[in-house]
Amino acid sequence: MKQERAVRTRQALIHAAAEAFERNGYVQARLADISSSAGVSPGALHFHFANKAAVAEAVETAAAVSLRRAAQDVQHPGMNALQRLTGVTYALAELIRTDVVARAGFRLSCDAPHRPALDLVREWEDCVRRLLAEADRERLLADGVTQQDAADVVIGATTGFEALARRQPEWLQPGTLRRFWRLLLPRLTTAEALAVLLRADSAVGAGGHEGGDRPAPGTAAPPPSVFVTR
């Protein structure tokens, strides 16, 4: 019982810290404001976290856990590497757009002056490069398009959408990614691969994803259709 309450308090502190970091930035966020927003005493905060850097690390760790899970949840057996890549971009953008802990943790990891334990930007770069290497092995990339060409534009644009969304949150809405992939995929992939992506896409669009028309509780919604404008 005590244990459960401690877990809830810790989560409330992480959530309040994410909001404080988002509102004021890491340097200007105050521990006193974080504990009071979480509805606990400063002493309770210090029971869980030694200092502000420890709070920030907990926000980043929580963000890493949920971002990694979201990236996993949209990848299914039978999907090719480009389906995985597009699906992961939608899932991560949606999580960063709607979840303050994922958003603040990702942003702390981008520019933190406090030397982050995790490097979520680097992790995202590695994820894109790995999936594009798989796409290359699966012979999905068009003639003359190298992994590096494709990685630069995907990493650059997705990082840019996230950076732009700090000022205008609409940049992380699904429509941005849908336009991006509609523009890019016909250049990136072979005609055959594009046809497969279109077929898979319209199958998802027609309802049904992993055999059910509603995602199981706790799992991500199916990625939005790449080619169908909603």
Add this chain to the structure above:
Amino acid sequence: MKQERAVRTRQALIHAAAEAFERNGYVQARLADISSSAGVSPGALHFHFANKAAVAEAVETAAAVSLRRAAQDVQHPGMNALQRLTGVTYALAELIRTDVVARAGFRLSCDAPHRPALDLVREWEDCVRRLLAEADRERLLADGVTQQDAADVVIGATTGFEALARRQPEWLQPGTLRRFWRLLLPRLTTAEALAVLLRADSAVGAGGHEGGDRPAPGTAAPPPSVFVTR
């Protein structure tokens, strides 16, 4: 004479401030460090600037002047809108990569908690949208590619390259943009427009730009060739 020295002191303070903002961030940069790096007394700093916000505003204004001039300098009569757009991306990336005042001023304008007088990110978005609207009027965009599709990917990727370069400066080297445009242009433009871009490009690559093979002092170097890997 006195006037000249005042101008030099002001420029030295702006340069030292740009370095301090880049090193420590706006919030943690100290006016005492800025005046001492510029080789002047704290009193001399306060003669020019009332407070840190005024120093930051001067850095942003200096950045805006040089970024606007660089964007102008690469646009010549007879260039089509896509030649202008690619040229401007190279020129701005090079200036931000090599000039600490342009770089710090642009970044202050991106995330400053001090309410910037200028909004250089918005200015860049408007520049891209304006040139793509011109490209559309000049019938340079491929069938089915809208101005918004093109603007999203160009604004997203260039903003992302700048954000990534804060951690890894190589992202702003010309090779990144060359790969980006080589990947994107064949999808963005009509076959005819692409042929024009290729011809103009090889003319620049063959030496000679605006009638001379060396840029005039104080002007930007010709933009690197889009399609030729160096």
